[in-house]
Amino acid sequence: MxxxxxxxxxxxxxxxxxxxxxxxxxxxxxxxxxxxxxxxxxxxxxxxxxxxxxxxxxxxxxxxxxxxxxxxxxxxxxxxxxxxxxxxxxxxxxxxxxxxxxxxxxxxxxxxxxxxxxxxxxxxxxxxxxxxxxxxxxxxxxxxxxxxxxxxxxxxxxxxxxxxxxxxSSEDTYPLMNRAVGIYLELLTEPNRITEYIKKNRELSDKDLLQKLFKKFDYIGYGDSQYMDLIKEISS
Known part of the structure; x- marks a missing residue:
């Protein structure tokens, strides 16, 4: 790039x-x-x-x-x-x-x-x-x-x-941020789109699961550490 x-x-x-x-x-x-x-x-x-x-x-x-x-x-x-x-x-x-x-x-x-x-x-x-x-x-x-x-x-x-x-929020911003706020608030709840996906694919290795998460949820933007925290939490 x-x-x-x-x-x-x-x-x-x-x-x-x-x-x-x-x-x-x-x-x-x-x-x-x-x-x-x-x-x-x-x-x-x-x-x-x-x-x-x-x-x-x-x-x-x-x-x-x-x-x-x-x-x-x-x-x-x-x-x-x-x-x-x-x-x-x-x-x-x-x-x-x-x-x-x-x-x-x-x-x-x-x-x-x-x-x-x-x-x-x-x-x-x-x-x-x-x-x-x-x-x-x-x-x-x-x-x-x-x-x-x-x-x-x-x-x-x-x-x-x-x-x-x-x-x-009671305030309107611009479309991208409005969308981001909605996703952010959804991910604070359980279950959500990411945790459900991890649970359905937990048989995969961490490496393979990470790659799938990056591809499927590229609009979320999480990095390795955010996903690994969720994977460990779900697996515990």
Missing amino acids: DGKVKEEVNRLIHEKRVVDASHVLHIVNGQALYDVFKNESVLDYSHLIPFNEAMCVNETTESISSPAFIQMRAKGHNSSVDAYKKLVTDYLEPLQKEQYAFIYLWFGEDMFCQINVLTLLAYLEQIGYGGSVQLNVFDEKEFQVETVDIMLGNYERVYREVLVHHEA
Whole structure:
């Protein structure tokens, strides 16, 4: 996908749908894409940060990036506070120190990515960010990007209702996020589409079952660790 990333980003820059400048911050959906952007010199990586989280699993707090948030999220990931800060929240510090006029979010279409986007948008509202936000949504295989202009204002409420209280939101967002919220809430219930599939296919080896889960539920976006936690829980 590496070459496709650079080709697509250059297209967006040429069409002036993306600006790469000192007053712009790019946030990508994890370390893997961050490394692609950096190694391919796709953008000025001095204004590029990853969001290395999986907000669709484990509990969270209302105040994002607060000490209570860090402690709860680190515990949920079986991580130390220091390791969690180094992996996740330290990268968010530029948002506190710099006045960026524009923020681009580079995230996938799946539920995993969209719940991370929800968290970031809620965080931008919490810190009083006043610039412009554009979401660049891509498919994982071809890296074809669709842009969504984001209007901040109600994402903190959606985050609080959905991720903190696990309730359907009273607010409407945009279609991909609306879908992601619905899937996220469904997966909090038992049984759900994933646990039922695991139970029906438990005779498979973990490796084979993982491959089938990745293929069947690519729109969910879980990684190895999320699926293995479910497989172990069901098998116990």
